Amino acid sequence: MRSIELILDPDSDAAVRAAWDALTAADLPSLGRSGSNDPHVTLVAGDDVPVPDGFARPVPTSLRLGGVLLFPAGPGRSVLVRAVVVDPELAAFHQAVHRAAPGSVDTSHPEAWSPHVSFARRVRDADLPTALAALRTAPLPEVLQVGGVRHWDGATKTVTPLA
Template identity: 45%
Template sequence: MAHSIEILLDSDTDAAIRDQWHSLEAADLPSAGRVRSGTNRPHCTLLAGTSIAGAADPALGVLAQRLPFALTLGGALVFPAGRRFTLVRAVIPSAELLSVHATALRLAGPQVTDLAAHCGVGDWTPHVTLARRLTAEQLVTALQILAWPTIAGRATSLRRWDGDAKTEHVTAGRAC
């Protein structure tokens, strides 16, 4: 099971993504909101691998001092996965976001076993997942039923997700 270090979103942005998940579910389409038996929450993954040592937590504490910061969600992106597709909202790569990603990679990356290649600097595409394993027909329907306005949000905290134990360790950003 995957383990990850993720950026969590402010409550309004979280709610906007959950609304999109619910729209997909209402249309009987796959939704990221159904993943992990309802334990999923909207997020932007910084790093992922087969395991992450708890020794990464002090690095997350340091990194969380960079939060909150502005985070803008753009339009749809589609990642092909064989004959299926993953539908996501693009996260516009600001200088702050790219810096936080590079710092996470430098500070916590050594604690990630089998770091996913798509998490490296220059290979990372920041996004928030809406649905996985869509057929081509489902993808067309999803693109038609969802609205795609730009969402001006905030990155508020970091989460280390343990996919084996299905537990999270959340590190809040500064409360200012």
């Protein structure tokens, strides 16, 4: 799988990692358990997403967080995330990325995209109250600052900075 992602500035990155650490400290699943994860917001993803030459829009400088969301992750399990609010600037940039890097999965298309910051995959539904309590110990700022854009190639584990 390949993706184009917004990455966070150092302070926002540290805030998300603190949330990951809070989940780890509560002995729950956390993206912080893997040394290869970086906090990010996926713009497009798919098996054939190319490295684009550029984008027709400027990169957003900040991301406003919304509420906690759960995505299905199999029977009795969920992916735990915080929503990212799609404002006009983010929507326009996402559409520019979608045009510059075709080949994404349907859920990356502008009409289906649900931007988010992920905390944990496969959290048992029974552990969700504990996970939420852990996240409250490491509250995130209302707005995260963007540090850049990258292309990720999961097959080769290659990161290509884009902006």
